[in-house]
Every structure is written in C-alpha cells, then in structure tokens.
Amino acid sequence: MIIILKSGCSAEQAKEFAASLQKKYGVQVNIWFGTQSTVLGLIGDTSSIDIDSIAAQDCVESVKRVQEPYKKANRKFHPDDTVITLPSGQKIGDGSIALIAGPCSVESSEQICEVAERVKKAGAQFLRGGAFKPRTSPYSFQGLRAEGLDLLAEAKKKTGLPIVTEIMSEKYIDLFLEKGVDVIQVGARNMQNFELLKQLGRINKPILLKRGLSNTIEELLMSAEYIMSGGNEQVILCERGIRTFETYTRNTLDISAVPVLKRLSHLPVIVDPSHASGISWLVEPLALAAVAAGADGLIIEVHNDPKHALSDGAQSLTPDQFDHTAARVKAAAKALGRAVE
Known part of the structure; x- marks a missing residue:
C-alpha cells in the first residue's frame, strides 16, 4: 500500500503519521521525500487497513493498494529515479x-x-x-x-x-x-x-x-x-x-x-x-x-x-x-x- 501525502505536509508530520501507522497496524513504513510529493510505503499485511479511514486524514492526498510483490524496487513507492x-x-x-x-x-x-x-x-x-x-x-x-x-x-x-x-x-x-x-x-x-x-x-x-x-x-x-x-x-x-x-x-x-x-x-x-x-x-x-x-x-x-x-x-x-x-x-x-x- 502507498499513501501520498499533501504538499503542505511537513517532514515532521510525515514521520509522526508513519510512526502511528507502524504502531497501529504492525507494518513497516518507508518514507520517500520527493521533489513533488511525500510517499509512505507500507510493507507487510495491509489487508486489515481501512483505506477510507486513511484517506480521511487531513494530511493524506490519496491511498493505493499495490499488487506487485516487489515493493522497494517499485516506482510507485519511489517515483523519482534512483541515482x-x-x-x-x-x-x-x-x-x-x-x-x-x-x-x-x-x-x-x-x-x-x-x-x-x-x-x-x-x-x-x-x-x-x-x-x-x-x-x-x-x-x-x-x-x-x-x-x-x-x-x-x-x-x-x-x-x-x-x-x-x-x-x-x-x-x-x-x-x-x-x-x-x-x-x-x-x-x-x-x-x-x-x-x-x-x-x-x-x-x-x-x-x-x-x-x-x-x-x-x-x-x-x-x-x-x-x-x-x-x-x-x-x-x-x-x-x-x-x-x-x-x-x-x-x-x-x-x-x-x-x-x-x-x-x-x-x-x-x-x-x-x-x-x-x-x-x-x-x-x-x-x-x-x-x-x-x-x-x-x-x-x-x-x-x-x-x-x-x-x-x-x-x-x-x-x-x-x-x-x-x-x-x-x-x-x-x-x-x-x-x-x-
């Protein structure tokens, strides 16, 4: 699952939100700070996570489930090219x-x-x-x-x-x-x-x-x-x-x-x-x-x-x-x- 945060969300807010998701759902959360947006990548069992509940948070722009088995290598989690x-x-x-x-x-x-x-x-x-x-x-x-x-x-x-x-x-x-x-x-x-x-x-x-x-x-x-x-x-x-x-x-x-x-x-x-x-x-x-x-x-x-x-x-x-x-x-x-x- 990936969560795209709104452009006005600060790095501190993103980290706090990630920590709360990790604690509540027991998943690993990777944060990617891009040039256009901040993306949270949730790795683990996300089947119990209510997408509507996540999407309702003030700092969240959109939520998507990722079907591909590769997560860290996936461009959806990391939109910019790795150098x-x-x-x-x-x-x-x-x-x-x-x-x-x-x-x-x-x-x-x-x-x-x-x-x-x-x-x-x-x-x-x-x-x-x-x-x-x-x-x-x-x-x-x-x-x-x-x-x-x-x-x-x-x-x-x-x-x-x-x-x-x-x-x-x-x-x-x-x-x-x-x-x-x-x-x-x-x-x-x-x-x-x-x-x-x-x-x-x-x-x-x-x-x-x-x-x-x-x-x-x-x-x-x-x-x-x-x-x-x-x-x-x-x-x-x-x-x-x-x-x-x-x-x-x-x-x-x-x-x-x-x-x-x-x-x-x-x-x-x-x-x-x-x-x-x-x-x-x-x-x-x-x-x-x-x-x-x-x-x-x-x-x-x-x-x-x-x-x-x-x-x-x-x-x-x-x-x-x-x-x-x-x-x-x-x-x-x-x-x-x-x-x-």
Missing part, C-alpha cells in the same frame, strides 16, 4: 550514459592495466574484469581469484577507474570489501542465489544485478527486492540477453526490458551487449539500440588480444574497436539529449 553515486564521483542513473568496459577475465598485470588505460581514454568511467569466473565446464579457466582482485586494484590505482567484478559466493564478500571492489556484480547464474543476495543486502556497496538466462522481468525485480529488503538500496539492474530458441546469437537481447524496467522500477538499468550477442561485430549495434531504448549505461567486454583471451574472446572488442563504439555511443547519446561523462 547510484560512488565515493569517487561516478554516477549511474543520472540521465547520462555510464560506460563500463574491460576484459571478461583478468589474466595478467600487463593485460588489465593496458586495457584499463585504453578504455579510460575512450571515455569509460568504470573498469570491469572477472577475477572469479563462473564457467559451464569445470575444465575451463576459472579466473585468478584473489590475485585477480589485486590486479584490478593495481589497474584502479594507475587509472583511477572504479572496478566492477563478479562475486560467486557470500563467503567472498569480506575479501571483495577488503580489496576495494567498487561495484559488486551478481552474474546471471547467481541472480536467484538468495542467500548471496541477502548477505549483499547487509553491506553498503553498489550491486550490479544481471538478469538470469531464463528469468522474467518480475523475477529480476524480486531478486533486487532481496538485496533492498536487507537495507542496501544501491542496486543496478542489467539486461544481458535471455535464452530463446534462436541459436545464431549466444543469447537474445530483450531490448524491450529496458523501458519496461524503467517504467516498473526506479532503479538504474544497464545493458550488456557482449553477453547478449556473443559476437563482437554485434556489440556496437546492440549498444546503440540500448542507448535509444533509454538504458542508463553499458557494460562491454574489451580485450587487448581477443584471439588469445582465456574466456569470451569471440565477443570481446579490441581497444581500437571500443574507441569506435564509444564514439558512436556518445554521438547517439548527444542526439537524444544525453551525455557520456
């Missing part, structure tokens, strides 16, 4: 296009530092790189693990780019925090690892949550709800393609998910055209489509030697190719009245 701001100043969700780029796997100091310098020069504001790698085959390269985190930290020190890397288990959370990971990525295979999501909800760190291979939009939002219900509301949603009957591409990019997610939720939405296609020449057109659809950012795989990459070389751009793609993304954003900063 994720890192301590270093980079933002995701402020209207500009955030560029996150780097190799699928961290392989060496030379590799990650070279790629970091090149993607920064092209306009990327974040460095991505896998230290822990989920692979279909147990015999494939699994990542450098803790050493990979150290190499990412080295590249961050050289370039100033905040790092984005994937976590595989809740047992690594302390290690990720200790190594200075700026944005923790939850991959598609762990989107419904609910114990991991619960633990990530207890830390103060942005979480990039990828949509699962065969998951619905509502299931993605419910996974975000797991994180947010724990207290961490810094969630970034990522559309990375879903599994369909089509076999030409690695996955099928659900471009419609971008405006749908932006309508249903206040959380930032980014797109991964690399995993969506699995083909390097498709990355640029899909990236441009994502910008046109309203995505808040892109996460793109870039490798200095894709032919010899230890993972996902076929979908990785070379630094020169990324230069071209980044330039076209900037041009598309500008045409749409947006920026890549």
Whole structure:
C-alpha cells in the first residue's frame, strides 16, 4: 500500500503519521521525500487497513493498494529515479550514459592495466574484469581469484577507474570489501542465489544485478527486492540477453526490458551487449539500440588480444574497436539529449 501525502505536509508530520501507522497496524513504513510529493510505503499485511479511514486524514492526498510483490524496487513507492553515486564521483542513473568496459577475465598485470588505460581514454568511467569466473565446464579457466582482485586494484590505482567484478559466493564478500571492489556484480547464474543476495543486502556497496538466462522481468525485480529488503538500496539492474530458441546469437537481447524496467522500477538499468550477442561485430549495434531504448549505461567486454583471451574472446572488442563504439555511443547519446561523462 502507498499513501501520498499533501504538499503542505511537513517532514515532521510525515514521520509522526508513519510512526502511528507502524504502531497501529504492525507494518513497516518507508518514507520517500520527493521533489513533488511525500510517499509512505507500507510493507507487510495491509489487508486489515481501512483505506477510507486513511484517506480521511487531513494530511493524506490519496491511498493505493499495490499488487506487485516487489515493493522497494517499485516506482510507485519511489517515483523519482534512483541515482547510484560512488565515493569517487561516478554516477549511474543520472540521465547520462555510464560506460563500463574491460576484459571478461583478468589474466595478467600487463593485460588489465593496458586495457584499463585504453578504455579510460575512450571515455569509460568504470573498469570491469572477472577475477572469479563462473564457467559451464569445470575444465575451463576459472579466473585468478584473489590475485585477480589485486590486479584490478593495481589497474584502479594507475587509472583511477572504479572496478566492477563478479562475486560467486557470500563467503567472498569480506575479501571483495577488503580489496576495494567498487561495484559488486551478481552474474546471471547467481541472480536467484538468495542467500548471496541477502548477505549483499547487509553491506553498503553498489550491486550490479544481471538478469538470469531464463528469468522474467518480475523475477529480476524480486531478486533486487532481496538485496533492498536487507537495507542496501544501491542496486543496478542489467539486461544481458535471455535464452530463446534462436541459436545464431549466444543469447537474445530483450531490448524491450529496458523501458519496461524503467517504467516498473526506479532503479538504474544497464545493458550488456557482449553477453547478449556473443559476437563482437554485434556489440556496437546492440549498444546503440540500448542507448535509444533509454538504458542508463553499458557494460562491454574489451580485450587487448581477443584471439588469445582465456574466456569470451569471440565477443570481446579490441581497444581500437571500443574507441569506435564509444564514439558512436556518445554521438547517439548527444542526439537524444544525453551525455557520456
């Protein structure tokens, strides 16, 4: 249930009203102070609450019941867009296009530092790189693990780019925090690892949550709800393609998910055209489509030697190719009245 208060209602009155609702009905009440209105979000069993009685209060503008199971991620509870701001100043969700780029796997100091310098020069504001790698085959390269985190930290020190890397288990959370990971990525295979999501909800760190291979939009939002219900509301949603009957591409990019997610939720939405296609020449057109659809950012795989990459070389751009793609993304954003900063 959401309660929209009248514009003349002060912050103190809103807090007092929220406290009275919490005490009387035993529900959790979240207050959102927006630019146009103040919204109270009631979470819990609201079936016994008389809407007419609430609506009759002097400070209440309107009352609505919310049918969707996700509450904290729901735009009805939080009409304004959420903007994720890192301590270093980079933002995701402020209207500009955030560029996150780097190799699928961290392989060496030379590799990650070279790629970091090149993607920064092209306009990327974040460095991505896998230290822990989920692979279909147990015999494939699994990542450098803790050493990979150290190499990412080295590249961050050289370039100033905040790092984005994937976590595989809740047992690594302390290690990720200790190594200075700026944005923790939850991959598609762990989107419904609910114990991991619960633990990530207890830390103060942005979480990039990828949509699962065969998951619905509502299931993605419910996974975000797991994180947010724990207290961490810094969630970034990522559309990375879903599994369909089509076999030409690695996955099928659900471009419609971008405006749908932006309508249903206040959380930032980014797109991964690399995993969506699995083909390097498709990355640029899909990236441009994502910008046109309203995505808040892109996460793109870039490798200095894709032919010899230890993972996902076929979908990785070379630094020169990324230069071209980044330039076209900037041009598309500008045409749409947006920026890549």
